[in-house]
Amino acid sequence: MNAPHPPKVAGIDPTVPSPAHTASPSSPVSGTGPSSDTAPVPAPHAPAPGTLLQDRLAGWVSDLTTLHELTERLIRTTALDTALQELLRAGSFLVGARRGLVALEPGDGLGPRTTRGLGLGRADLGHIETVPRGALPYDTGGGAEILHPDLFAEDGLDPRHREVAARLGYAASYALPLATDSAGRLGAAVWLYDEPAEPDARRRHLAGLYVRHATEHLARLLEVERTRASMATITEELLPSRLPRVAGVQLAARHRTGPRGGGDWYDALPLPDAALGLAVGSVTGSGPSAVAAMGRLRASLRAYAVMEGEDPVAVLSDLELLLRLTEPARSATALFAYCEPALRQITLAGAGHSPPLLIGERRTEFAETSVSAPLGMLACWEAPSVEIQAEAGETVLFYTDGLLHRTGDPMDRAFARLHAAAAGVPRAARRDPGAVADHVLRTVLPDAPEGRAPAAGRPHAGPGDAGGEDVVLLAARFD
Structure with a gap:
């Protein structure tokens, strides 16, 4: 029977004897040493203490x-x-x-x-x-x-x-x-x-x-x-828990939380006379303070929308006044749209916000909106509203600037990339606003997590994917 082998020592080769330190051979002395044809045999001796110390230090x-x-x-x-x-x-x-x-x-x-x-x-x-x-x-x-x-x-x-x-x-x-x-x-x-x-x-x-x-x-x-x-959980809880069901329009939202937590938000709320209010916005800054400010701003906009939602300019004017009085060190962008699904008509006003995209079978184009400063930047904000007439089967895509900033491109190239992504939505996906939003998000930001349909109306919020800013998409498809 073979004797059991001891376990190996991981990463160490079998023991190899260290080379012996030897003294230099002495020169033979004539007449006293060994004969000239006999070489002296060097005797091994212990290594010097200094050599051992050098080896150990090395x-x-x-x-x-x-x-x-x-x-x-x-x-x-x-x-x-x-x-x-x-x-x-x-x-x-x-x-x-x-x-x-x-x-x-x-x-x-x-x-x-x-x-x-x-x-x-x-x-x-x-x-x-x-x-x-x-x-x-x-x-x-x-x-x-x-x-x-x-x-x-x-x-x-x-x-x-x-x-x-x-x-x-x-x-x-x-x-x-x-x-x-x-x-x-x-x-x-x-x-x-x-x-x-x-x-x-x-x-x-x-x-x-x-x-x-x-x-x-x-x-x-x-x-x-x-x-x-x-931060992602708090942000998600401050956003709508479910999107409303309104006849004549289908809604979908996608939200990606930045690693530091930001102030991007969206909202959708039913209004009197079968109307619908849609809003997206972004508060400057990041972290808990920006998330808290976003929650306050969104709650205030909901109140103003219920009182005077048919006039988007008045809604944003009231919001600007509130922001200037209560948070003078902060600014925000916002876009509010008053939608009449039965007529497929949208009246909107924007404050420093990017224009929405119209995506349909016969056109993919940015809506022409008035140029305006963000909220809190001027002593008194006001800009004219614009009207958009959507066609049956068209989707209006609202989004925040984080979608453009995360591309890392200059703004003109980022807008071009967004337009190309919207124009490339497959025909089969155009019937579902969630599929439209997912395709745009996946195409514009290929490294972002795969978008998926929200469960029970709740939009998906990523835990902090690549990029520094929040991203919000809100899609409304008119029947």
Whole structure:
């Protein structure tokens, strides 16, 4: 029977003897030393203390350089998912493993809870998650490293863990907790070896230093992610929970929240005499203050629209006066349209806002609106209203400037891109205003999340896709 082989030390080659330090051969002295045809044999001796210190210092410098490069790459990540993947890649390099996973389970219970893998697909992660909690190759509740140098030679290994390890082809694992005193407990990271192995003390020390630094960075990104999610939720709750049903017109809305939370908004409300009020707008700034200002402005516009909605100029004039008196340091753009679906007639006024698009079988064009300053920019705002006559089957698309700004193009090219996207809406999609909005959003901003129809009338709000500003689209298709 063959003797059992000890597990390998991960990432370390078989032991190779260091070259011996030898003294230079002495020159023979005539008549006293060995004969001239006999060379002196150098005697090995212990390396000088200075040489050992230099070698040790060189090793420390190399380790610190590696650690510095890896942490520099980590701190350049600004998204939580990207940071988790960078943590796994750097950790696999440090401990000499090929695969791994990180389980993010914040100890405060506020989330988000997620699992990311390196060299492991979703099905592989699902198999690992079937292992009983106490038998996992990692423990998000513990505070120490967990080492399994040879899973199949380990006594007492959970049968399900053994089955999963055999199925996925890993024979050893090394786990570190994501926990520090300041950041608290965030979860754990584990790296998997294809055969029995374990990192040596040096690699474990470097991995520990790196993971502690990574935990602090992840805690900061986690806080940012939570803030973004909260801002997106607040913004969504301040917008209409459902769009009204009015005879003669179909409505759809799409909203994309910027990473900092912005003040873009839309509204649709039934008015007397079977009329409909449609509005889009944007408040300057970002963050909680802009979201709060947006909520106040939208609520005020709803009140003015109910009182004098048939006169859009009067609605925006009242809104401008309110903004100037209550929030003199802030400005806003807005567009309000009074729609009579039975006549397919729209009367609208805009304050510094981009013109809506008319999308139909025979035309795709921007509506001609009067040029006006944003609200709060002039001592007294007023601009003439314009009337638009829509045809049966046409869609009027309202949008905020964030749609144009996110393209990164100059405004003339951004308008051209928007017009081309609207003109390219497939004929089959023109019957659905939601499909029209999705096509325009997907074409103008190809990197934005896929638009989808809102459930129960609620528009989809992305958690903060690429780009710095909010985007709002409001589509009204006339029968």
